[in-house]
Amino acid sequence: xxxxxxxxxxxxxxxxxxEWSDNAVTVGVLAQRLSLSPSSVSELVRKLAGRGLVTHExxxxxxLTDEGRAIALATVRKHRLIETFLxxxxxxxxxxxxxxxxxxxxxxxxxxxxxxxxxLGQPTHDPHGDPIPSAxxxxxxxxxxxxxxxxxxxxVRVARVWDDDPDLLRHLSDVALDIGAVLxxxxxxxxxxxxxxxxxxxxxxxxxxxxxxxxTVPV
Numbered sequence: 001x002x003x004x005x006x007x008x009x010x011x012x013x014x015x016x017x018x019e020w021s022d023n024a025v026t027v028g029v030l031a032q033r034l035s036l037s038p039s040s041v042s043e044l045v046r047k048l049a050g051r052g053l054v055t056h057e058x059x060x061x062x063x064l065t066d067e068g069r070a071i072a073l074a075t076v077r078k079h080r081l082i083e084t085f086l087x088x089x090x091x092x093x094x095x096x097x098x099x100x101x102x103x104x105x106x107x108x109x110x111x112x113x114x115x116x117x118x119x120l121g122q123p124t125h126d127p128h129g130d131p132i133p134s135a136x137x138x139x140x141x142x143x144x145x146x147x148x149x150x151x152x153x154x155x156v157r158v159a160r161v162w163d164d165d166p167d168l169l170r171h172l173s174d175v176a177l178d179i180g181a182v183l184x185x186x187x188x189x190x191x192x193x194x195x196x197x198x199x200x201x202x203x204x205x206x207x208x209x210x211x212x213x214x215x216t217v218p219v
Contacts, residue, residue, distance in 0.1 A: 005106045008075040009034075010044055011053060014064055015072035019130075020162070024061035073133040078105040078113050080126035080133075083163075085116055087127040094127045095169035128169075129160030129179045129215070144215035148195060148208045150185045155219045157182050162213035172214075175204050182219055 013033050017025045027045060031038045045062055048054045053068035064072055082101040086092040092100070108116075114135060117123075124140065125131055133139045142159075150156055158181045161172065172178065177199060186196040186203070195211040197204045206214075 006044070007048065008071060008106065010048060011064065011068050011072040012075045014054065014062055015069065015076060026061055030062065070137055073137045075105060077133045078108060080130055081113055081116050081120065083126045084120055084123050088120065095166040097127065098163050128163040130163065144217060146212050147214040147216055148211035150216060152185055152188055155182065155184045156216035157219050158214060159217045160215040165213065168210055168213060177204060
């Protein structure tokens, strides 16, 4: 893989990690997300810091600089527009597009991406509900609650789903728990690690970990 691709992947991973958690993005967190050894991640983070793309104190958090964030957002924009194109125009399912977009985001030009955005009608979200940064790097402010934290009895709408787990996405499709689905949380059974939902009169049970990968908004 070319050095530029690696740089984009790391910066995007740092940005993505910050989207899904308020906790600090550390070398350990990145190693887990990228399925790499902490030593390998630490070395590349050191190189990115030397280029002024991230800041990192030993054993501390890894943070994007303004330049690093701009590169990350541009890569995220490419990735999510490509995912949208694959679903809307080529008939891919939402569990099939992540890996394809991982490859294609490095192969297309900025001009191609902007033409693609125009053809798609300048979408604001991808098929998983992830916000698509605008061409100038603006990301809409959104406030979500993960499904494992929704209080019992609350009625919510699915707004966003973690897209790194195709098995989870396939299961959610099987039970019709898609973006926009409206449901009621029947019970949070943390002691046994499950969440019970009412979805159009049907009872759907999810593991707590899976529910944590689903973001919701109140109905």
